[in-house]
């Protein structure tokens with residue numbers, strides 16, 4: 001967990017999140033450097049500061065700069081909301097919806113008696129606590145360019161079991177984590193089509209848009225991508241090639257609230273819907289929720305679950321019947337417990353820092 005705190009001369013505090021999985025210290029070094037520029041400036045000139053941070057030092061973009069920019073942008077919006085006495089979404093054009101649909105992480109991975117009991121218990125918990133009606137799982141572990149039928153069949157059978165458990169009223173999605181080749185992704189998607197997924201996410205890595213389009217063109221249900229794409233410029237080719245149905249910009253990586261809204265507005269032209277990625281902390285989730293509230297082409301918001309990183313922040317919303325209520329307090333609507341957040345420093349360094357190797361010693365995707 002890497003949070004950004006910006007304070008003003010008149011005592012306002014803005015919170016942001018710049019957690020960069022696997023590169024946590026690099027992200028915070030960038031925040032420190034950018035603080036030199038921001039100290040003494042008017043915090044309400046959000047767009048001016050965004051432009052300065054993005055453009056002024058010659059080198060643009062990249063996960064480290066964009067995550068630092070995202071956290072600072074959140075904090076400035078939080079301050080602006082508190083300054084004007086309104087929730088951030090009111091400054092983004094006002095809410096276009098009364099509540100924001102969210103999904104939680106859940107899946108069947110282990111067919112042992114204990115594994116199935118754990119999966120059932122989590123499903124029951126998520127339904128009871130938040131009334132979730134959409135869940136996302138995925139094929140865990142490392143995958144080579146192709147795998148024996150038993151490996152593929154095991155994942156496919158688990159997906160079908162998930163459908164059996166939840167019935168046809170609930171939506172299920174699968175995150176392939178960008179670790180398949182186009183051919184393997186297409187093969188597996190065809191095995192999933194009869195259980196009607198809401199979407200398959202990152203079927204292939206993010207660098208090659210034509211490979212993504214190849215998958216989309218051969219799969220009869222929506223394909224999503226975008227959690228590792230940064231700024232409008234990295235989404236442009238996806239839009240122009242209509243390479244997927246839904247995009248998943250990350251609120252803490254893609255350029256903050258400012259850029260998340262602009263990416264969504266750009267996607268609207270292509271009839272592409274947004275489902276912002278958020279698998280980190282509550283400040284990043286808050287940033288996403290405010291944009292979700294204010295853009296028409298929003299589909300659903302990712303969240304790990306209602307208990308994720310509990311204790312780090314008091315949030316001004318809760319999930320009811322699978323929807324997050326809109327916060328009504330000024331700013332982002334999060335009150336951070338700094339001691340609890342500090343405890344998660346180590347966790348963030350570990351997050352994304354696991355390493356996978358194939359049985360022959362070659363590097364495998366995470």
Ligand SMILES: [Mg+2]
Pocket residue numbers: 175177201202227
């Ligand atoms: Mg993902």
